[in-house]
Amino acid sequence: MVDVMRATLHDAVVTRRGKAILGPVSYQLPSEGCTIVIGPNGAGKTTLLKTLHGVERLSQGRVDWGIPDEIARQQQAYVFQSPIMLRRSVRQNLIFPLSLSGVSKAEAAERVTYWAGKIGLAKMLDRPAPRLSGGEKQKLALARALIRDPAVLFLDEPCANLDGRSTREIESLLLDVQKSGTRVIMTTHDLGQAKRLATDMLFLLNGRINDHGPADAFFAAPASPEARAFLNGDIVE
Amino acid sequence: MNDIWSGLQAAFWLLITLDRDLIEITLRSLQVSLSALVIASAIALPLGTWLAIRRFRFRRAAIAALNALMGLPPVVVGLIVYLLLSRSGPFGVLGLLFTPTAMIIAQVIIITPLIASITHQAMRELWAEYHDLLISLNTSNWQRIKTLIFDGRRALLTASLAGFGRAIGEVGAIMIVGGNIDNATRVLTTAIALETGKGDFALALGLGFVLIALALVVNFAIHVLSRTERDGRW
Numbered sequence: 001m002v003d004v005m006r007a008t009l010h011d012a013v014v015t016r017r018g019k020a021i022l023g024p025v026s027y028q029l030p031s032e033g034c035t036i037v038i039g040p041n042g043a044g045k046t047t048l049l050k051t052l053h054g055v056e057r058l059s060q061g062r063v064d065w066g067i068p069d070e071i072a073r074q075q076q077a078y079v080f081q082s083p084i085m086l087r088r089s090v091r092q093n094l095i096f097p098l099s100l101s102g103v104s105k106a107e108a109a110e111r112v113t114y115w116a117g118k119i120g121l122a123k124m125l126d127r128p129a130p131r132l133s134g135g136e137k138q139k140l141a142l143a144r145a146l147i148r149d150p151a152v153l154f155l156d157e158p159c160a161n162l163d164g165r166s167t168r169e170i171e172s173l174l175l176d177v178q179k180s181g182t183r184v185i186m187t188t189h190d191l192g193q194a195k196r197l198a199t200d201m202l203f204l205l206n207g208r209i210n211d212h213g214p215a216d217a218f219f220a221a222p223a224s225p226e227a228r229a230f231l232n233g234d235i236v237e
Numbered sequence: 238m239n240d241i242w243s244g245l246q247a248a249f250w251l252l253i254t255l256d257r258d259l260i261e262i263t264l265r266s267l268q269v270s271l272s273a274l275v276i277a278s279a280i281a282l283p284l285g286t287w288l289a290i291r292r293f294r295f296r297r298a299a300i301a302a303l304n305a306l307m308g309l310p311p312v313v314v315g316l317i318v319y320l321l322l323s324r325s326g327p328f329g330v331l332g333l334l335f336t337p338t339a340m341i342i343a344q345v346i347i348i349t350p351l352i353a354s355i356t357h358q359a360m361r362e363l364w365a366e367y368h369d370l371l372i373s374l375n376t377s378n379w380q381r382i383k384t385l386i387f388d389g390r391r392a393l394l395t396a397s398l399a400g401f402g403r404a405i406g407e408v409g410a411i412m413i414v415g416g417n418i419d420n421a422t423r424v425l426t427t428a429i430a431l432e433t434g435k436g437d438f439a440l441a442l443g444l445g446f447v448l449i450a451l452a453l454v455v456n457f458a459i460h461v462l463s464r465t466e467r468d469g470r471w
Contacts, residue, residue, distance in 0.1 A: 073375045084370040087388045
């Protein structure tokens, strides 16, 4: 998984109803670690993630992962802001991505047991997934994303609306994932979480990258006045 | 009132004596409508789902046309199928006119738009829910359709039952293409029309009650078999 998957944005612009919601953005992401995207609501954080993942239609520019898009997408996984549960059991939700890529039943069962144990849902495998609690759904969505062993993992506010314990469980899972060499790109509104997890930061404002840099440097001394204000807890518009 | 009472009596007697004609007619009704249902579902369920997930140029027009076709007059469908299958028609050599096969063809044409339209409505909502996930997982169109059909099976059951209801109670088209021939193409609805025309209201009503009972039994059986409305199911 340590093969280089490095994303480069070339003048990427996303417009909706004539209004640019992202870009133009030109940026090369670091090839490893955990990138955390922060910024006020409507800054284009989700759009940026979706653009990198290749599911957002660009009006201009392109995203380059250094390998063909199809292959790149096969090695990526995305966890959405509100977890999407298939109307099936927990077990079937975990098996679903594996069955799409033709993993054998025996191996799928093995991986399901492993991941269900890891997220603490081992006893709930036969429960209908849409009836899980918010935290359980989020963990299931995360496990379902990780079960294919992706090289790149996108997370859109994975801990929004979760309490401290669920947040801690998810964060420790993310640290494990990062250690195993998976590239993590996530958005968050929680600056504490950003400090705990990030190796590098991106600050978005009005659809553009306002500031960026390695996490330590960024938190110690943000270059732009807006980023400084944002980190201080001021309302930036 | 008298007629209805004697109709009930007639139905009762037909049932407990297991009248040979009645059983034959009932089985043929079931055979024709269930075959039409299976064929129409095989076409309409993937079609309706496909319409829900695909964006193409004439999508709105296609959906509007489909909804309009739901109201297709059976008599006209019967007439067209008749012309196509008649000796001088393009498919005349097949010799299908006045056979149960012709009746099945007519009913498939009548109920496919109905099933496809209801399927489309139901699948649109499910697709809105699953859209992001299925796109993100890089699924093929066929995988998307399979997933939606599987997870939306309750709604699809309703669509199919609506189609069955229309097929089993339909008379105009099968009368024309089937011809209501005794021992060959007579079904419950055409028999009722015939007996009413002859003035034998008791028998007609008896057959009518059997028809209603049949529709209820089939619906109920399918619901029990597929366990809708049970706790823990969707």
